Amino acid sequence: MTAVAQDQAPYFDISDPTFAITSEEVHAAREQSWYARTNYGIAGLRYDEVSRLLKHPKLRQGSVQWPAHNGITEGPWAHWFASWLLNKEGADHHRLRRLMNPAFSPKLIGALVPRFQALAGELIDGFSHPDRCEFVTEFAEPYAARVIAIMLGLPEEEWPIIARESTTLGLGMGVTVKDDLPKIEAALANLYTYADDLIADRQKNPREDFVSKLVTANREGDGRLSDEELRDGLVLLIFGGFDTTRNQLGLAMQTFIANPDQWTLLAEQPELGKAAVEEVMRVNPTVRWVTREALEDFEFEGLEIPAGTTVHLFSESAATDPRVFGEKAFDITADRKPHFGFGGGAHHCLGHFVARSDMSEALPLLARRMRNPRIDGEASWLPDSGNTGPMRLPIAFDAAG
Amino acid sequence: MHVTVDMNLCQDHGQCAIASPAVFQMNDDGKLEYNGNPDDSLRDEVEEAADVCPVQAILVED
Numbered sequence: 001m002t003a004v005a006q007d008q009a010p011y012f013d014i015s016d017p018t019f020a021i022t023s024e025e026v027h028a029a030r031e032q033s034w035y036a037r038t039n040y041g042i043a044g045l046r047y048d049e050v051s052r053l054l055k056h057p058k059l060r061q062g063s064v065q066w067p068a069h070n071g072i073t074e075g076p077w078a079h080w081f082a083s084w085l086l087n088k089e090g091a092d093h094h095r096l097r098r099l100m101n102p103a104f105s106p107k108l109i110g111a112l113v114p115r116f117q118a119l120a121g122e123l124i125d126g127f128s129h130p131d132r133c134e135f136v137t138e139f140a141e142p143y144a145a146r147v148i149a150i151m152l153g154l155p156e157e158e159w160p161i162i163a164r165e166s167t168t169l170g171l172g173m174g175v176t177v178k179d180d181l182p183k184i185e186a187a188l189a190n191l192y193t194y195a196d197d198l199i200a201d202r203q204k205n206p207r208e209d210f211v212s213k214l215v216t217a218n219r220e221g222d223g224r225l226s227d228e229e230l231r232d233g234l235v236l237l238i239f240g241g242f243d244t245t246r247n248q249l250g251l252a253m254q255t256f257i258a259n260p261d262q263w264t265l266l267a268e269q270p271e272l273g274k275a276a277v278e279e280v281m282r283v284n285p286t287v288r289w290v291t292r293e294a295l296e297d298f299e300f301e302g303l304e305i306p307a308g309t310t311v312h313l314f315s316e317s318a319a320t321d322p323r324v325f326g327e328k329a330f331d332i333t334a335d336r337k338p339h340f341g342f343g344g345g346a347h348h349c350l351g352h353f354v355a356r357s358d359m360s361e362a363l364p365l366l367a368r369r370m371r372n373p374r375i376d377g378e379a380s381w382l383p384d385s386g387n388t389g390p391m392r393l394p395i396a397f398d399a400a401g
Numbered sequence: 402m403h404v405t406v407d408m409n410l411c412q413d414h415g416q417c418a419i420a421s422p423a424v425f426q427m428n429d430d431g432k433l434e435y436n437g438n439p440d441d442s443l444r445d446e447v448e449e450a451a452d453v454c455p456v457q458a459i460l461v462e463d
Contacts, residue, residue, distance in 0.1 A: 055412070055414065057430070057431045097419055098419065098420065101453050105452050106457065344414055344455075345414050345415060346414070346415055
């Protein structure tokens with residue numbers, strides 16, 4: 001296979017807030033070349049290449065360069081970002097990952113399903129109007145925040161703190177991060193205070209919850225988890241659990257509003273909830289790109305990739321590649337190959353079992369209660385790159401019991 | 402103890418190799434290699450590997 005010469009490959013300025021990663025322009029580029037050049041490096045566009053690059057031994061996770069790419073090299077946010085499990089490699093990463101894994105074990109999820117269902121029902125019952133809602137603030141935010149509270153053993157009534165501060169931290173994943181930095185750092189300071197109080201409380205009054213277990217690991221004094229790692233890690237879990245789920249639920253509504261027959265089908269067949277989550281994340285993932293960085297010079301599909309190159313993997317472009325998925329279609333009954341919405345490899349999303357479970361319970365319930373949903377007013381959106389989703393999504397619907 | 406990985410499901414994410422490096426390794430091509438009959442003393446970490454597999458492809462039997 002011959003690659004397009006590097007200077008002929010399509011080029012995108014992906015730091016431009018108006019760049020749309022799911023645009024026809026990107027899909028057209030995918031037909032010209034398996035990759036595009038970008039202002040950061042290269043971007044993978046097709047399924048086969050993206051799938052292999054996602055787990056390629058010559059690539060490491062690449063988000064570690066994100067603050068520097070945006071001209072931010074110091075300060076609390078850059079420091080916190082560098083502490084992320086996502087941005088560590090090797091033994092350091094593996095030690096932290098194994099400490100975090102038990103909080104998100106698939107064994108814990110089954111028992112929580114009734115709580116997810118009850119929560120979704122409670123939120124729909126509480127809509128301010130019987131036939132319309134602002135989906136982000138009335139459903140996606142409280143649902144995502146209370147699920148993470150349940151998982152971590154935090155008081156559910158404190159969800160507004162989780163939602164408010166994490167939403168602001170989420171701006172750090174977007175291309176306007178530098179302008180938003182003062183707000184982001186204020187939110188980070190608030191979540192640090194929240195985490196410190198939580199840690200202090202569990203040190204005094206240990207319970208049978210995940211935070212107590214982490215605190216205990218911390219107190220063993222065997223160097224397994226430092227105070228700073230504990231605090232940074234908790235803020236990451238709170239943020240990571242909230243922001244992505246909130247965004248993905250909003251994106252799911254967007255996709256289903258555009259595919260009303262599939263919404264009706266989901267209402268009639270709630271057992272399709274799991275498949276619905278996978279299909280939504282294939283065509284409309286909140287994580288619009290997964291980032292990698294070349295550890296050394298290597299050749300891939302005829303392209304020389306020098307050490308240090310940033311490789312963005314465009315999740316929607318790859319998972320809608322007609323070479324693998326045929327004609328463009330959104331079909332929750334189709335048997336599909338895996339999507340890239342949870343990343344992959346050593347840094348595969350830690351919380352994916354929970355995210356899959358809570359969304360697969362919420363969506364069929366929403367479909368049953370909110371018939372014929374349509375956009376009702378002005379929606380507003382994060383940039384269509386990085387991590388995206390609606391900031392505001394007003395919906396009208398026909399209420400059903 | 403007997404370990405089987407469903408290679409039709411396996412996506413080579415390598416989470417098992419983080420949980421139980423004595424039994425599961427990723428080779429230079431990034432593909433999974435594993436010992437199907439590990440020592441019983443490794444049971445806890447092998448079960449951890451099965452638990453964390455993103456596609457739940459690992460079966461552990463006595």
